[in-house]
Amino acid sequence: MNSVSTRTGVWLVGARGGIATCVAVGLAAIKRGLAGTEGLVTARPMFEPLGLIPLDGLVLGGHEIRTGSLRAAADEYRTRAGLFSSELVAAAAGELDEIDARIRPGTALGCGPAINSLDGVAGLLETKLRPAQIVDRLAADMREFAASVRADRLVVLNVASTEPYRAAPPDFARDLPSFEKALASGADGFTAGMLYACAAFRAGAAYVNFTPTPASELPALSELAEKKGLPHCGKDGKTGETLMKTALAPMFVERNFRVLAWEGYNIFGNRDAVVLDNPDNNLAKTSGKDAALRGILGDERTHTRVRIDYTPSLDDWKTAWDFVHFQGWLGTKMILQFIWQGCDSMLAAPLAVDLVRLTDNSLRRGEKGILRHTAAFFKQPVGGGTHDFFAQSRALAEYVTERAGGTVA
Amino acid sequence: MNSVSTRTGVWLVGARGGIATCVAVGLAAIKRGLAGTEGLVTARPMFEPLGLIPLDGLVLGGHEIRTGSLRAAADEYRTRAGLFSSELVAAAAGELDEIDARIRPGTALGCGPAINSLDGVAGLLETKLRPAQIVDRLAADMREFAASVRADRLVVLNVASTEPYRAAPPDFARDLPSFEKALASGADGFTAGMLYACAAFRAGAAYVNFTPTPASELPALSELAEKKGLPHCGKDGKTGETLMKTALAPMFVERNFRVLAWEGYNIFGNRDAVVLDNPDNNLAKTSGKDAALRGILGDERTHTRVRIDYTPSLDDWKTAWDFVHFQGWLGTKMILQFIWQGCDSMLAAPLAVDLVRLTDNSLRRGEKGILRHTAAFFKQPVGGGTHDFFAQSRALAEYVTERAGGTVA
């Protein structure tokens, strides 16, 4: 497939958050030759055969529930967490302003008190709107954006904060007719993540869920994507500690070590951490992290724990201490510990761009439904399958090989 | 291939060293149901189709340059490093004595001052013997052992201390005729490792090199193995920090992170560490560890370092601190550190048993030359190829799949 000159609209849900800001500044910096493509998986030569959209073919817009500007956000991340140099922010300023002009008020429906109390969350109008009306508004925003930037294709990327944990999705999510009926009747149980995904599909967009929030994997919404012939993937980007876990755990399996305990402690302090300081939102996150590990080790006896705590001074610098207690020959107990000190938004941003490019490519190829080859990017891959990072990476490489040589009109 | 009742002689070079002792105690303990098979790769169900020799089909003997007894060695490791419980040593005592009766004086030719000054190194007779005579003696010991225990097959396993580093092998190692001519003439440049491997092949044994010492990969000795139709593999067991490195480095590659620096510091205090406290022996070890990492990362700019230092109080408990400095999106510098606290001999012992079983199986199948499918077990796989642990593990799995269903008389 040739990489013909095209434009893809990228609609960011959470458009002034940490990840979105790092995406925006990063794309501007790379375009100007001020930064390389470190951390961007799809920049590796092995992806060339796919004919992915070039980075400068991506045009950004999005929804946001907080007030402010993208430039102010960039400056805040710079001074507070040292994310960018002042030179970079200055160089990207014009572009950030352009994107800012394309950001529309989002919805915080069902996002719970932790998100609603975030500083600067706009008194959003839709509190008086019924879910169906919110979806209409969101979809209209997306369509208008796509038209205004003359995008050939549209990808909606959810990089908003984690919504509160719910043990089970609402009943109406079981199939599309129930979902649409509930939407029409204004039933309780809708949350922002569902509405964005629904709006995306209605607007003819592909959908990428970088958060642990339930969305396109719900049967009703998968059905909608299928019906509209649209691709989607998710959920919860595999950026740091979980990446480490799913890369290391297979080693213990291969060597037939018995893992007695794997304790993981995460501390960080950005806005996501504030949200996760609420126990409900926290549970939504930790349950996914733990499942990945248990899935690989496959040993009921292993004692695992994941904690995510809020340490304000760390800001975006997530630090994780993992303690792995394992047994080898003659039951000898040994220990592996690792300490991960990563910048959360900076880890997420290139993966978000990767997913946009891969999903856009699938959209262009007419691939619909769940994009299982993206599993390596997620903590809870929507299509299921192994959590083993290297097995997932091989599956991605095989996908590329299979598609290589194909052409698209 | 059926797992018919057979006996395989296992000739340990370094038969009272830490690894050999852990192998001996371990096999006795498993036989008595006092220990499980944690750490033993070939105990995983995926290896069943190969029909490997059962653990109780392995009969041990070997060469050793130090005086003492295996039981005393076991007790020393127990009290000094906490390797075994007293119950385990007591249960294995009879078996250790039997093995001890099968241990013969080895050779320390060319092993350098660090090894020769080890406490209890016997005033070995062969200092007056010419290399050719030493080989004859070693091979005779091996043959006699095999006959005395009525072994169906013989595998020689080198688990001795690391010999001093040499920038290049002696000239005569370039082909078999030169080697044999040098042997006959008593030329300088022979070291124990070469003589053991040569003796092994002459005695019709397969050969496994668990050490970084040059041996069967030398062209002359590979040629000899080929000529005799014998399989061999090596070198330098991948037990701890290097295992971690070769499992983690591919993750950095997959995610397109640029690794700026990977600094590895190892401390431990067993007899191997005493030997490695000598700079020459140390270099032989660190160069291999570093090469594996550089091979995977493939980035000239990466700053790497491996240090192995002697910390007496740690005894067999090797502790490694690795500091990985890497760049992601926008060149953001991030850090991964890990601390590995493993018991060196206990990590090595099951892998040594795995290699004996796999090599024995190849011998039974008539496979000769370098056993490339064993690469996952080595820091410097003799057959070359990737150092990526998971790629090596896949190759091993594929080997098993290919052989599955085959039969051996």
Next chain:
Amino acid sequence: MNSVSTRTGVWLVGARGGIATCVAVGLAAIKRGLAGTEGLVTARPMFEPLGLIPLDGLVLGGHEIRTGSLRAAADEYRTRAGLFSSELVAAAAGELDEIDARIRPGTALGCGPAINSLDGVAGLLETKLRPAQIVDRLAADMREFAASVRADRLVVLNVASTEPYRAAPPDFARDLPSFEKALASGADGFTAGMLYACAAFRAGAAYVNFTPTPASELPALSELAEKKGLPHCGKDGKTGETLMKTALAPMFVERNFRVLAWEGYNIFGNRDAVVLDNPDNNLAKTSGKDAALRGILGDERTHTRVRIDYTPSLDDWKTAWDFVHFQGWLGTKMILQFIWQGCDSMLAAPLAVDLVRLTDNSLRRGEKGILRHTAAFFKQPVGGGTHDFFAQSRALAEYVTERAGGTVA
């Protein structure tokens, strides 16, 4: 004061627990010359002038709520956590049996479900007894012990598991008359720790509280000690992570660093950990650990956290990861992390012996009330004062200097 030949009875509350077992085995081992006095503070030459009771002058007995034997306990700690060598347990066996014969059933009144459900907690008779009767029985046990071993003095040492947290002590603990009245009337609110301390003072014993459980620092019980002219000290032995904190925090103060965050995560798996897995018991422990740190730093803005989690496989090996985020010149954020891997009972045992010796010495000197010079040994020193470990250590040294030269009949 001369170290005349005397015998001091040491009555252990929790006499078959980890600390008690390590005390018993340790004293037996030292007596036989099988172990040195590492970890025993009072073995330092600076304490010689005090004329402390020699180690072989200590005779052990105690209360315990679980069934079993001390020898079985020692063997359990040996095989499960590697605490002792088999040689040591064998050498101490006779002595352990003697002590065992002096152990009487304790009380678990008010200890909550976590302690009551411990494996082997005896169906204790006193559930039908009123508190006053329990105290009588406990005191009688103590007196009988002192008489039977012909002890010159008696010290009661509480090394039992942590009782559940209570925001405030019961009202009746405010003065001795109220306490005795409540005791007589069988009021609710008594817990084992109070009863043991009350019994100790009634039996004429000095009292050392190595646990965080409320006891002799309650006004009513302090009053009783004062009235009886007895010394006491506590509470909660400062063994590992808190020791580190109170040694390191003063460094940050001295250097005028601003500590932004100090996060402490503790994992371990012994019986105490099982008890602490209950949130109520956990809170009793963590609140004390946190207070020590905050007391030294004295900066309201510092973000601190202490977690103690249960990791079964670690058994007695408490592992703590502390992450200290601090600011220096120009507000530069820097990081100190430490990982502590200590054997909890082995850290506590010598300190418990130290406290017995120091308290016994005070008893002999006729010192009564709170022993403020023992603050360095406690997480929550009963007499208050600084938590700075080195300031506490200086105070202890000054106490020794002041007493040096004094004599006791």
Next chain:
Amino acid sequence: MNSVSTRTGVWLVGARGGIATCVAVGLAAIKRGLAGTEGLVTARPMFEPLGLIPLDGLVLGGHEIRTGSLRAAADEYRTRAGLFSSELVAAAAGELDEIDARIRPGTALGCGPAINSLDGVAGLLETKLRPAQIVDRLAADMREFAASVRADRLVVLNVASTEPYRAAPPDFARDLPSFEKALASGADGFTAGMLYACAAFRAGAAYVNFTPTPASELPALSELAEKKGLPHCGKDGKTGETLMKTALAPMFVERNFRVLAWEGYNIFGNRDAVVLDNPDNNLAKTSGKDAALRGILGDERTHTRVRIDYTPSLDDWKTAWDFVHFQGWLGTKMILQFIWQGCDSMLAAPLAVDLVRLTDNSLRRGEKGILRHTAAFFKQPVGGGTHDFFAQSRALAEYVTERAGGTVA
């Protein structure tokens, strides 16, 4: 002593190096209210009674062997190591330029190849000058500076790179007459550090040696200081890992733990690290670090090691991993590890300012010779004494208490 309005000239040897730059930017930032005084020991309230010179009373100048400008240096540290924000550099720019105008070419005599090959080391004229002439020139520069800025007092602060290690100082350093004779005759063996200190005393300045380079502690130069009635102190600022060691080691002593091994590995990548990559310069540094630890522990059997390695990507961020292996009760082996991630120049800068203020205060008070109360600031305190950080800190506090209330004209 009142803090009357005075000006103190601070002459920095190594005036465009990392520490000097951090001092210069820091003082400018604090003056403008853009930064607090974190990390500045003398900003603690306890120092108020001394009447130290206010920060805005310090006027900077200095010697430097590299070309370039202070503003360029600040910008380099900002972009390369993230030391300052762009706002801070901009705010300080004017002041940096003023200081730059007061920087004169230094001397690199005897500094060895590592320092001489530093990028931008000026082809210094004095290679043709005799040592005596160099001293004259350096002293003239200092005097001229003091006069030009109308300084009431002058303090020379050596913050240059570490000179190569020498087992023993040159013979002529044994007394002042020999030194002056050697100077006059142009003998071999002089190094820059000695010449700067000599020049300082000749110029009537107090002298602070923040480096491990031999200087004012040499008998000849101490004699000169004494003769001129000038105070001096040093050597080698105790900034990071050694600070940690001398704060933690006393804890092991107090608790009577036996330290079996204390292994310290340091990695960093600034210009000092480049210099230390040369084995001779490295040895000068590590020997001091090791001595401090051994001095406190006082146990011949303890195995200690200090390594300092060059990791370019870390730049100014020195990372140290220390592994402490110790024995407690019954010889139980336990482990403490710490990881220090500090910004070297930022740690050093405030201490350098502290020393200038304290030394200036002594100068004003007429105190001469070695300032023993500054020992807490140094790895190798010139006046000897304990390395115990808290004992040193107490000595400093006592000095303050003694001086409090005193007055100076």
